[in-house]
Amino acid sequence: MHWRYRCPVCLRVLKAMCNSRIEFHELPRLQPRVFVKAFFIHANQVAIKSPEPQEFTAATAYRIAIQTLERLEKLHDIGYLNRDVKSQNFAVGLGNESAIIYMLDFGLTRRYRNADGVMLKRRARGPCVGTYPFSPLASATMRDQAPKDDLEGWFYMIMEIIVGCLPWHNAKLMLDHGLTREWKQYARDAFKKEMLDTLPEEFTPMFNKIINTRFEERPRYNFLQRMVAASANRQAINLKVPYDWQIVPPLVALVKKSAQFADTTSSMVTGRTGGMKREESETPQSVAVA
Template identity: 30%
Template sequence: MGDKEKNVEDILKPGDIIKEKWIIVKMIGMGGFGQIYEAKYMKSGESAAVKVESSQYDKQVLKMEAEVLQKMKGKSKYICKFFGCGRESKFNYIIMSLLGNNISALRKATDSGYFSTSTALRLGVQMLRAIRSLHDVGYLHRDVKPSNFALGMGRHSRRLFIYDFGLARKFADDRGMLRPPRDTKCPFRGTLRYASLNAHNGQELGRHDDLWSFFYLMIEITYGQLPWRSLREAERIKHAKMRFDHKRFFELERVPKELKPFREYLESLDYYTKPNYDYLIGRLEFGMRERKIDKSEPLDWERL
């Protein structure tokens, strides 16, 4: 653990109070930005997550996260509830809904390493709706991956939430007018395993790039892994994606054939084109109807 991480760890401890309202219970996660804590609202006992980043960091990401959560407030059931944010002398913080297990952890907990078609299709529909709701208010996520979707708690334990907006970017204004793409090469944004080829090539990312990441995500959760899983170098991963023969995956029963037209459709899109989300969601819902999948039947982790 580096010195900065140690500093972040020392900032909050159980019993600390934020905004004279929230008491820290325990640390529940750690990332490159800082750390996540569970907290309780002192008046009601309601639980929440507190993200903290050191004010010493050159790169501050919670500002964008707070911006997105405030913009999305009341506009999507797939976005965390936003309780507030602020700045102390040593750290910045943001308070939001406490979430449960993420999709990556749930997949890895299965005996097979992949989800059933029933579970994958139902998750896919929710993830696409979450991505669309973010795009509808003019933001790209730019890091769509299984670990950035998590289940809610309590009565929302079957609902997926998209989160972690530290790499988000505003691509349109409040009137829906697109920002012109940058002429210069853009720095890489995202996670190598799920990033689009546009991200590898330093191009301005658009709505279709979030959907490319979703496509790779769906292959992974239904097949169990991506062909470049063991690769670490960006250039090798890029070339593996360029050679990716996705058609052979659809010869396997566990990969839904409804994903087959996704690649061809995504290849037809560019930065300026608004994706037809209804078409993509419709493909997955058609697969559910064809297989007579009941939305209320147990999800894979509920069968254990």
């Protein structure tokens, strides 16, 4: 969808967050004189730590899981679905905000509850939206989505961060949409144990809870948070240590470079009196939900 048509949707989401007293920040596309310093997080970025791609450390991966789940819960609480959960749609702040994870890009969001909090009627069919490796089975099979489907995408995102790839997708494989759909169905049946055995044991009840949640049911966010915390505790993972990008030299350098770029761009935007260039207007907005 072209950004010009996505903006009204993004604005509605941001307005709803503002009304719910959730802290939010907008990038130039929505407000020319406000710029949030952020750099994108993605599992592959950690490849700069060594010649071979590596995942984040366990502490950072688990803390990403906790914060991103909190962001999705807040988005759902104001009546919207994300429908494009993936690591590229989250970013971390720079400077004093480097421990905050932001949610980006609300172009595929859809309201699932009306202003009175009543869930909208389930549609007979839904669009195939999102990013195939992480989109839920409901999207791949053209079914209407609910909050539980965002959490399925969240599970795949965290699985990629922890394991380094997904059974149906890695950097060396050409993406096959039909095969991806079949894999996700297979992951619910004969392949489920093999897939979940690649993850800590607490992730098995998490996955089962997500896929068995009814369409109209509120997901058990607290249960998922407890399972993540329990997994970290069992493995003696300290969740109070700094994030990798706060202490690992190559990532610290990347953050510093991103901050310098953000400062330069912010100065350019603030000093501009006229319109913005197309590239800046297409910058995805970011939002932090505390």
